[in-house]
Amino acid sequence: MVAGNAGKRQNQYRILQLLHTAETLTRQDIATQLNLSMPTTLQNTNELLEYGLLKECGAMESTGGRRARKLALDENIALGLGIDIELKHVELVITNLRGKVMVQGELPLQFRDETAWYQAFQAGLEGFLQEHEVERHRILGAGLSFPGIIDGESETILRSHIFGLEHVSLDRFRACIPFPLVAANDANCSCFAELTPEQKTYLFVSLNESVGGALMLDGTLFTGDSWQAGEIGHMLLVPGGKTCYCGKQGCADPYLSPKALVQEGQTLEDFFRLVEDGDTEACACWDTYLEYLAILVTNLRMMCNTDIMIGGAVGAQFRPYLEQLREKAAKYDLFSRNIDYIYVCKRRTHSFAAGAAMLALEQYRSRLLEEEMLMKLRTKS
Ligand SMILES: [Zn+2]
Structure with missing residues (x-):
């Protein structure tokens, strides 16, 4: 029986998740660990290779028979954007799928919950993406690190002593960031950046x-x-x-x-x-x-x-x-x-921004398998 598209995508997502934590695996490892049949594993890994989401990397030591090729996530196929609101400036990073910082920049903007600030931020972000020729179609999502208490359900900055403000809706950020957005407290972001x-x-x-x-x-x-x-x-x-x-x-x-x-x-x-x-x-x-x-x-x-x-x-x-x-x-x-x-800690720099980007990648990893994203990655890579 041929699995429906949704079922197929679900298996492919599980394979991506597994390879996100496991570095490299053979097809046999994947089949065993995910309890999939070998034909299903072959079909799905071949498709993921064709999309460019996986890559083959070397072979296992030969045990006499045919060498089993290892598979890995192509960690540079898609990117995350990390935004860190600091006291006197905004830090921006672009990371690969594993949270490695590829590009970083700084906007000399002191945060204020005012329209003029959001406009200046939007222009600064745009300039950053252009200056570094970041391929936007490869960005899965953006993460925002903020020094305050963030309510993840109502999507509100509940309170920030440092900036002396309460109840700021994340919609204000969302309106000027052209990617799916997730926000978290700054310490939570740098904590996430250490996860292995x-x-x-x-x-x-x-x-x-x-x-x-x-x-x-x-x-x-x-x-x-x-x-x-x-x-x-x-x-x-x-x-x-x-x-x-x-x-x-x-x-x-x-x-x-x-x-x-x-x-x-x-x-x-x-x-x-x-x-x-x-x-x-x-x-x-x-x-x-x-x-x-x-x-x-x-x-x-x-x-x-x-x-x-x-x-x-x-x-x-x-x-x-x-x-x-x-x-x-x-x-x-x-x-x-x-x-x-x-x-x-292992990270000495950019830990807030990189952690925010990693949170976004975690949250939006499934976007890798959306038809529109697959098409864009295929045509441009
Ligand atoms: Zn105190």
């Missing part, structure tokens, strides 16, 4: 201008009852302590954002250079910072019992100091034999 088939459960600590966090559970972002899961920047660290931008006293944010490290006019790079050079003041400041971070991290570990990943602007420079943090954490965690659950 090997590491699918972890708590991400985003040490940025505003401190945040996100919880990845078996490859899915956990958002909580009201989209606020992982807002660790506002967990109480020092009762009666420094005033946080949220209005509360003693939140983790003012102790763990880069602001706690740098002096006026200094960059984070300057600060770490001083620490490396053994500057007394900088070293003392860093030691205090690590002490607070150790308290936060061990509390989080107690709650989640998962790996803890250090990310954000401070995380990007953190690798030489990981052991120092682990040693401090050992003082507060008497439950773990080793403090081997603290890691440093």
Whole structure:
């Protein structure tokens, strides 16, 4: 019996999903793992090869018989657009299907929820796509990273302390972005950017201008009852302590954002250079910072019992100091034999924008098999 088009597409989608996480597989592997017959597997993989969505790449070691060719996703066949709304600018990236950044740019636009801003953004995005000759027909979707609480159901930015706004509809962005759009909180985006088939459960600590966090559970972002899961920047660290931008006293944010490290006019790079050079003041400041971070991290570990990943602007420079943090954490965690659950993020740059693009690719991957998309990819590639 010939499978209907919908059934065929469903099998092809399952094959694409499988190869998205598995790098390379033989046709036999695919048939076994998806419980498909060999003729069905052959027919579908041949079609996917013909569309250009898969590619053949080398052969398995011969076991005496015919060599089995391996198949892989052609990761450059389609693209994602990532948009990161930062405090003083907008970062743009184009990634391939696996989230590798191919092109990046920056728009010097300070976000305001005003018509003029959206117009300037639309013109800037257009200029970026033109300047880099991005083939729009290959873009599956766009992801927006925003420093605020995003309600994924009503598609609204519920609140952003940093920009001092509430209830902004994503429709305003949608009107000036010519691709299917998905939006997420910035820490959720950079958490997603770290997802690999090997590491699918972890708590991400985003040490940025505003401190945040996100919880990845078996490859899915956990958002909580009201989209606020992982807002660790506002967990109480020092009762009666420094005033946080949220209005509360003693939140983790003012102790763990880069602001706690740098002096006026200094960059984070300057600060770490001083620490490396053994500057007394900088070293003392860093030691205090690590002490607070150790308290936060061990509390989080107690709650989640998962790996803890250090990310954000401070995380990007953190690798030489990981052991120092682990040693401090050992003082507060008497439950773990080793403090081997603290890691440093892999991405050092563009993590918000790349993560947003990856979220869009995840959400819109099935578009690869829409007839219109297939036709465009076929004629242009
Ligand atoms: Zn706060």
